Amino acid sequence: MSEEVKSIGIDSTPRLMVGSRLHPTENLLLVPEGALQLSGPAKDILAMVDGKRTVSVIVDELLAQYAGAERHEIQQDVLALLGRMQQRGVIRG
Amino acid sequence: MEMTPTEYSLTRPSSLIAEVTHRCPLHCLYCSNPIELKRSDNELATEDWVRVFKQAAELGVLHLHLTGGEPLARPDLAQLIASGRAAGLYVNMITSGIGLTEKRLAELVEAGLEHIQLSFQDVEEASANHIAGTRAHAHKLALIPIIRKFPIALTLNLVIHRQNIDRLESFIQMAEQFAPERLEIAHVQYYGWALKNRELLMPTQDQVERSVVIVEAAKERLKGRIKLESVFPDYFGSYPKACVGGWGRQILLIDPIGQALPCHAAAVIPEMRFDTVRERSLAWIWRESAAFNRFRGDAWMSETCKTCPRKERDFGGCRCQAFQLTGDANAIDSVCTLSPDHTLMAQLRTKISEPLPIWRG
Numbered sequence: 460m461s462e463e464v465k466s467i468g469i470d471s472t473p474r475l476m477v478g479s480r481l482h483p484t485e486n487l488l489l490v491p492e493g494a495l496q497l498s499g500p501a502k503d504i505l506a507m508v509d510g511k512r513t514v515s516v517i518v519d520e521l522l523a524q525y526a527g528a529e530r531h532e533i534q535q536d537v538l539a540l541l542g543r544m545q546q547r548g549v550i551r552g
Numbered sequence: 553m554e555m556t557p558t559e560y561s562l563t564r565p566s567s568l569i570a571e572v573t574h575r576c577p578l579h580c581l582y583c584s585n586p587i588e589l590k591r592s593d594n595e596l597a598t599e600d601w602v603r604v605f606k607q608a609a610e611l612g613v614l615h616l617h618l619t620g621g622e623p624l625a626r627p628d629l630a631q632l633i634a635s636g637r638a639a640g641l642y643v644n645m646i647t648s649g650i651g652l653t654e655k656r657l658a659e660l661v662e663a664g665l666e667h668i669q670l671s672f673q674d675v676e677e678a679s680a681n682h683i684a685g686t687r688a689h690a691h692k693l694a695l696i697p698i699i700r701k702f703p704i705a706l707t708l709n710l711v712i713h714r715q716n717i718d719r720l721e722s723f724i725q726m727a728e729q730f731a732p733e734r735l736e737i738a739h740v741q742y743y744g745w746a747l748k749n750r751e752l753l754m755p756t757q758d759q760v761e762r763s764v765v766i767v768e769a770a771k772e773r774l775k776g777r778i779k780l781e782s783v784f785p786d787y788f789g790s791y792p793k794a795c796v797g798g799w800g801r802q803i804l805l806i807d808p809i810g811q812a813l814p815c816h817a818a819a820v821i822p823e824m825r826f827d828t829v830r831e832r833s834l835a836w837i838w839r840e841s842a843a844f845n846r847f848r849g850d851a852w853m854s855e856t857c858k859t860c861p862r863k864e865r866d867f868g869g870c871r872c873q874a875f876q877l878t879g880d881a882n883a884i885d886s887v888c889t890l891s892p893d894h895t896l897m898a899q900l901r902t903k904i905s906e907p908l909p910i911w912r913g
Contacts, residue, residue: 464776476733478667478705487614489642491667491705491734494566494614548779
């Protein structure tokens with residue numbers, strides 16, 4: 460019965476769980492029966508998670524936003540955030 | 553010993569529970585609503601709720617839970633949803649599904665509904681209908697695929713007790729095939745009507761232990777796909793629960809006639825006076841009202857609770873339960889092993905008989 464959840468890679472097109480959305484003003488992701496406190500660039504990253512952009516496109520766009528940052532570092536941060544969110548079930552691969 | 557009360561800081565409420573009506577097509581044996589329901593001719597009007605939702609958002613509330621009774625009994629439900637969204641709230645509806653059609657759901661989703669919680673009484677039809685006091689099970693089942701056509705989150709929930717707990721595993725399997733975002737498995741809490749049926753519903757120790765194993769295994773197996781949340785039966789615990797996240801700390805409940813309560817059982821406590829949203833703003837009620845301040849902080853606590861480090865975690869447990877079980881709303885919650893009345897829990901746990909079920913008329 461057990462079904463492994465596929466982990467997110469650079470070619471994945473992650474999306475937010477149905478019924479979750481970013482709070483319009485606060486650093487929060489609203490989910491059914493709760494809210495996740497976001498820190499650092501998490502809100503900017505999640506704003507691009509739309510089921511259409513691939514992780515690598517998201518990284519490209521972040522690179523353009525944060526001039527001077529290293530691509531591999533951004534990519535690592537994005538994958539780590541998405542992985543944590545996926546574990547919590549609020550991001551689907 | 554120094555007995556000055558510890559300062560507490562006022563938190564912001566995160567959830568508004570809006571009991572928009574007490575009318576309900578179901579008559580569940582475990583209903584936690586009060587024994588005396590509010591009459592429909594005195595229900596708040598649409599504009600009252602619109603004002604309340606706006607005030608709630610200004611006060612910092614994030615989530616609006618439309619419940620009842622059955623919220624679908626309100627013809628203005630789509631308007632209520634739209635005004636909740638317009639105020640900036642996340643809108644959830646807790647429903648029996650009775651009265652919900654694809655057309656009505658489309659209107660509600662269009663209005664801004666984001667999450668729907670559909671309750672089940674059992675996985676087996678005859679038993680489910682018996683517990684609900686209504687033939688509702690087949691309709692609820694047929695409704696799930698319809699709900700799944702819409703881009704909203706779905707929670708399926710099951711209240712468990714001695715009469716259905718042995719089918720918990722089959723219920724989880726049934727629920728799983730619909731891939732809901734959440735699954736809620738809650739042991740009955742003995743408040744309101746449920747208290748009348750306590751002997752009928754009380755699980756055995758053995759059933760509770762098996763249910764915990766099943767729930768924990770399912771949580772692990774469903775991780776990342778379905779969020780399973782469970783409510784432990786506190787009669788079987790050693791420490792009290794942080795009831796409603798602490799009195800006047802996280803939730804505000806507005807009943808159908810506009811009274812603001814810190815939790816839905818609060819009216820059982822003697823000498824409680826509830827201010828109404830017809831006369832007062834939500835901000836005033838949250839900050840100033842006697843009802844919300846009554847069990848905030850630790851000034852009301854017994855010395856045992858006041859000097860207990862757990863008070864930061866459980867805020868002194870459940871006041872309604874303390875009153876119901878001991879007759880004193882300031883008493884230590886008898887679930888706690890430090891309560892002089894704790895032995896009562898063992899008596900209630902083992903007092904198992906097969907009395908006749910009592911439904912609401």
